[in-house]
Amino acid sequence: MWKFSLRRILIMIPQLFVLSVLLFVLAKMMPGDALSGMIDPNVDPERIEELRNQLGFYDPWHVQYASWVGDLLKGDLGTSFRFKMPVTELMGQRIVNSFWLSLATLILTYLIAIPLGITSGRFNDTLRDQLITGYSYVGFATPLFIFALVMLWLFGFHLQWFPTSGSVAPGSVPGTFEYVMSKLYHLLLPALSMALISTYSTIQYLRNEIVDTKQKDFILMARSKGASESRVYNRHIFRNSLLPIAAFFGYEITLLIGGSIFIENIFGYPGMGQLLLESISQRDYSVVVGTTLLFGIASILGALLSDIILSIIDPRIRIK
Numbered sequence: 001m002w003k004f005s006l007r008r009i010l011i012m013i014p015q016l017f018v019l020s021v022l023l024f025v026l027a028k029m030m031p032g033d034a035l036s037g038m039i040d041p042n043v044d045p046e047r048i049e050e051l052r053n054q055l056g057f058y059d060p061w062h063v064q065y066a067s068w069v070g071d072l073l074k075g076d077l078g079t080s081f082r083f084k085m086p087v088t089e090l091m092g093q094r095i096v097n098s099f100w101l102s103l104a105t106l107i108l109t110y111l112i113a114i115p116l117g118i119t120s121g122r123f124n125d126t127l128r129d130q131l132i133t134g135y136s137y138v139g140f141a142t143p144l145f146i147f148a149l150v151m152l153w154l155f156g157f158h159l160q161w162f163p164t165s166g167s168v169a170p171g172s173v174p175g176t177f178e179y180v181m182s183k184l185y186h187l188l189l190p191a192l193s194m195a196l197i198s199t200y201s202t203i204q205y206l207r208n209e210i211v212d213t214k215q216k217d218f219i220l221m222a223r224s225k226g227a228s229e230s231r232v233y234n235r236h237i238f239r240n241s242l243l244p245i246a247a248f249f250g251y252e253i254t255l256l257i258g259g260s261i262f263i264e265n266i267f268g269y270p271g272m273g274q275l276l277l278e279s280i281s282q283r284d285y286s287v288v289v290g291t292t293l294l295f296g297i298a299s300i301l302g303a304l305l306s307d308i309i310l311s312i313i314d315p316r317i318r319i320k
Helices: 002-029 045-054 061-073 087-122 127-141 144-158 177-213 217-224 229-247 249-266 272-281 285-313
Strands: none
Touching: 002 061, 002 285, 087 127, 087 177, 087 229, 087 249, 087 272, 087 285, 127 177, 144 177, 144 249, 177 229, 177 249, 217 229, 249 272, 249 285, 272 285
16 A cells, blocks of 8 residues: 555656646747736836846746746745735635635535435436436536526526625624635535536446446345345445545546636636636736646646545555
């Protein structure tokens, strides 16, 4: 187990290196720079070129990359030209909101998907199964941003059950009960919108696992010994079918990263996804690279977590 985990962690090193190189090169290939269109047009162009030279924009790419990696290892991701503050400090303000939104989405996803998947698998080929399967197909076919816009219009603007932007009500005092409830109230609709679309894969996977497990020899043996149907399902079928779902927990984190970018911008939720798109439009490359690097590292860690959980559940995949 420890050998497998160590080898899997060592594989992350070249992955992180390739990720950093790709992000840096792609950022440099983007048109313009942080000074393009962001300063007074009356400023002398020679002064602008002088600033670019001082910032190292004309240095060879490998020199710029080495300097960037050196600062990165020190915890310095540069300074945001738009917000005039360190990128690490800026990301620290937004990452908390994204964390709670992702956590709420993950909880809601499993609360919705597991009961539906169990019901669909236990009563397969029935009307209940057909309705749940139909829902999962609709979720698979519906773009997240379209569904989020409909949810925002219906429950935010039309019914006015939920706020339409922000992460907390203005004037709320941090640390108070009202502040906590306001944070929860603001993230509920975005989290629910993303969870309702994200459930289709878990539902279908769990359903197929239950249907397949019901045909296994040990299940037939348990029934032949006179075990009750509830005992067969609770102690054998459900337990064995839920284990693979736990193994894919890390990959759910990766899916949440992509979905949060759309959700946060549609709902005006001040998180990392909204910061990323705003920084791209403003050519704030330090923030773009920093946020994208954080998303990439989270995806790699999610895959690592899934591999480790899967190796615990199924020892056959461990590398000897």
